[in-house]
Amino acid sequence: MADVVVAGVDVWKVYGSGDTQVAALQGVNLEVRRGEMVAVMGSSGCGKTTFLNCFSGLDEIDKGTVTLEGVDIHAMSDNAKSDYRARRTGFVFQSYNLLPVLTAVENVEMPLLISGSKPKLARSTASAMLTDLGLGERLTHLPSQLSGGQQQRVSLARALVARPAIVWADEPTGNLDEEGSRQVTALLRELNQKHGQTILIVTHDPEVARGCDRTLRMRDGRFAD
């Protein structure tokens, strides 16, 4: 059990009430071990993104428990959850969600600054990370000056720069072409192997899933056996 980083027991998430009530998660159970790279697949509306939000602590659950590194994430206060996310998790989203007014390096150093790193150290760490990802020439570019693939690499760098224990990725290749998609998947895998981080990827892309250690299929708010 010591190796289990993400654990969920009978997790329920219900939206709406009365006739419009929809159970997006219906008693989900899950265990993910440290260093695992897991893909979650399923059709649109099956609850993949809800799973990611609820298990990462971004959204509340209605029933069950979710423990991250042995700690019940939903028993934490909002501030404690924020601090946990800042220190121990990273996120990658389909639409990159970079701050448009910050340059590439400023976006990447943001998690470090939130965790209280010294600005100089944060800057050098972020620059090194972007250089590793082949963006050394684009450090001071604004997101609007980067291609989609470059933006997603910046987004990846931001998710990984603070060396989080868990990385949550929601359709990270959804906006990319085949080549971009392959690059991002390879990068995730490389970082996973290099730093031993646990990575959970919600995706539609079988290529991405093929690159993972394990693929879970979701249907109607449950993982299929």
Add this chain to the structure above:
Amino acid sequence: MDAVSFLLLIVLAVVLFSAVLVWRHRMVFRISVRNLRRGRTRTLLVILGLLIGTAIISGSLVIGDTIDQVSVHFAYESFGYVDEALYNQSAVGTGYSPFSYAVYPALVNATSSNSQIAGITPEVVASVGMYDRSTQIPQTNLNLVGANANQSGALGSFVADNGSHLAGPSAGGVYLDDLSASDVAGRVGDSVVVSGASRLTLTVQAIVKDSDRGGFLGGESVFVSLATAQTIQNDSGRLNFLAVTNAGSVTGGLALTNSVSTYLNATLPTLGPIAHGVTVHPLLQESVNAAAAGGSSFETLLLVLGLFSIVAGVMLIVGIFVTLAEERKGEMGMLRAIGLKRRELVYSYYFEGLFYAAGSAFAGALLGVGIGYGLIYAFSTILSSNAQQQAAILDSFTISPTSLSIAFAIGFLLTLATIVGASFRAGRLNIVRAIRSVPEPPPSIRVYSYLAYLGAVFVLLGALLLVGTYRGNSDISLPTIGGILVIAGGMFIATRFVRNRIAFTAGSLSLLVWVGFEPLRRVVLGTQHTGTIFVIFVEGISLVLAAVMLYIFNASTVVAGVSRLLRSRPGAVSIARIGLSYPSRRPFRTAINLTIFALVLFTIVSVASFGSSVEANLNQTIEAESGGYTLFGFSDQPIANLPGAIAANHSLSGFYSNVVPLDSAGVGVAWSGLSGTWSDSIYAAPANVSGPTDFYTSNEFNFSSTLHGASTGAVWQQLRTDPTAAVVDGDYGSSSGGFGPSHPLLSTGTVLTLTNGSGITRNVTVIGILAETFVTGIWVDPSTGNSLGANQPDVFFLRVAPGQDPVRASQLTKSAFFAEGLVLLSFADILRTSIQATVAIINLLQVFVGLGLAVGIAAIGLVAFRAVVERRSEIGMLRAIGFRQRGIFAVFLLEYSYVALLGILIGTALAILLIYNATIASTSGSTGGLSLAFAPPWLDIGIVLLSAYVLMAAAVLTPSLKAARLAPAEALRYSE
């Protein structure tokens, strides 16, 4: 066609044009209506933001109308049923010259067939003193009005304080109006001594109201029978005033003034020599016209100050529409992609804008009425000396349909014109970039070429204006605008060849130096230019825009500096990084908000500092105007040796350290270049005085200019002995007004021809122009004065000894010399009173210009609300990577605080600079006669700044909290 009809015609044309467009583009119209309905809260906020400009216009016009009405009201109160007056006023005298009583029956007889004349009343009108024996209080300089009850029916009746109507006093009696009764604490039954050419003891028969008949000549009057007045003036059998009443009501009779005046002018010569010198004066008409002009001036002042808020309002409209365009960029791109034409996109904004413009103009015009009433109420409370006046001001509150129509039309057209401009900008989007939300690329080189051509036109126009007006006494705003155009033109041309940052930084710095560095402009433009209130608008707008431009093109440097300050606080760096990046990397929105805040604060702080500078200069003004004396006096009868008489009076002697007599006389003044003759007084020290009682050696008056730059002492020394020399008051040297009436201008070296009532003439050369304007006239040497009839002392300067009470000294001295009709005026009291009124008005103006703050608050609030929607997914991302709720709140608060504080800083600094410049200009008399001392009211400014910041913080509190409380998953899910 008048202005209102023209404006309404334009509105009608716009409405018809819009109706045709709506009919032809019904689908686009439906989109606009849906846009309005889908964001009702936003629609309401937009209208609230837009209506301020109209409200300011409407409020200014309503206040102008009301002040017109108040002034006219008091004009009617003062003259009642006296429409025209017939009197003889010689060129060199100030009073009414008596003429034969026979003129009255002759005139009545000659005009009996004219149905427009309701009546003619024979009167004696003079200035007298009064001493109440019961209360033992004297008062001088009161109006004496003598008329018989049985001959003055056309003038209406007196109204006693108890409400009864009275025809007039009987022989041996006197009516006091409320003001004169208050002066001497008089009551019915008191025995009073009225002192004119002779003294008469009378009994107070009634205290009457200061309205209609009792308000004649503006109050402080005593009313007696005609025979009593003739006795007091030693003019038995003579009159000096015939009051003519037109047919109709008090107000209705005014319409007949021109006709009646023409008729009387034609009739007077037929009366023969008895009416020689008697002329017709349309008193009520002149007074009403002057009142209306006064109201109009105030309206202009309010409108010019309101212009800042109106410009801020225009910026807000631009900001709102740019925000709307950004918000709908994606859907606009989609509409274009499925075939909507570019102009139809513009129409969709135009239709939406029509609702905003009409709604805000309507609501703004009505809100302006409320604002107007609030300010009028404040005026009535502060400026009225009694409840009656206050009630009269409030009763005069006027809402004219004309003013409301003008406010609505201007507000509607101004809003719509700005919306049309903003709509064209929004319509110029690129479809792909709009759909993919890709930022617009920088302008092409062609755009900079066009800008350079525009710049060349600016430079040419500016140079022409500058060259044509840079010297002389034209309005200083003309050469200032010329310089601004040259600099702006140069800046536009430079953008074609160098980086924008360099061109705009150099241009804005040049503008700041040209408009803000007063010594430079004084060197280039000289000191002879005149100025109107419009100068403040030109300078204010230029300075604020230049400062905002300077910031916008150097924002990254400033932000880097501010961020460095926050580095020492762990955790603050990430908040500062995001909070400060939005204002520095979204320059257009930031410029709009910054300009709005800076303009509003500039106006408020300018007005506050102006009032404070006027107040602070009081002591300096008293010193300059008083020549070191405490009291200025004049008497009806000459007082042969006032210094000696006071020295011999044990109860008075201790009060004074110096008493200086002057002989005076009325003269006609002419000089080469002056059309006609100017009436004024001459003053000369009596020949037999010396030492401290000699005016020439003991006064401390200074000169604004002297012939050949002679020293003050040398000028007074020359005047003492040179019969060809003269010194004139300060109003002769400057057109900027002052305490005296407006004078024709002259310079040192001008040769004046002085002619007295007997036709004796003397030529004198002006060797000095005094700085003071309180005592108006011409000072000459004793022999010249004597030859022109100034040979008896009736004007006095008195210096109260240190530690003595000037009020008590004045009261006792007036009592002692009551028989001679001695009037004493305190320099300090009069100057303080005049300045208090100015300061009270300035304080109210602060409230008026403070309304502009609503524009700033609306702007920030709207942008903040919009930002929460626009940045939802960014907020979600920040929360995902570990930002706490309070971190998000801090980001928003920091961002808007930074913009607001920067705007506040720019506006305040520039306002203080403007006032500093004004204090420099005031030394050359370029501030409308007001002397200023640089003394910004730091406490008041601090309160204003704090209030502005707190209001801003309140406006962004709700959106900031909303942003902070967004659930991360919900925020990430959101897409517009």
